Amino acid sequence: MANLSYPPALLNKEEAAAYLAKISPRTLDKLQAQGHIIPHALGGRRVYKRTELDKFAESLPEWETK
Numbered sequence: 001m002a003n004l005s006y007p008p009a010l011l012n013k014e015e016a017a018a019y020l021a022k023i024s025p026r027t028l029d030k031l032q033a034q035g036h037i038i039p040h041a042l043g044g045r046r047v048y049k050r051t052e053l054d055k056f057a058e059s060l061p062e063w064e065t066k
Contacts, residue, residue, distance in 0.1 A: 009050055010040075016048035020057065031056075
C-alpha cells in the first residue's frame with residue numbers, strides 16, 4: 001500500500017489480502033467464493049471496500065481456548 005496520511009477507501013486484491021491479517025490473495029478468493037467478501041467494479045477493475053473488510057473482520061468469532 002502506498003504511504004498515505006489516510007487509509008484508502010478502496011483496495012485492490014493484493015492490498016485487501018494484506019489488510020486482512022496479511023492473508024494470501026488465494027485465501028481472499030476463497031472467502032469471496034464463500035460469499036464472505038464481495039468485490040465491487042470500478043472502471044473495469046475489481047476493488048474491495050475497506051469498510052466491508054472491517055465488517056468481515058469484526059464478524060469473526062473469538063478464539064476459543066480449551
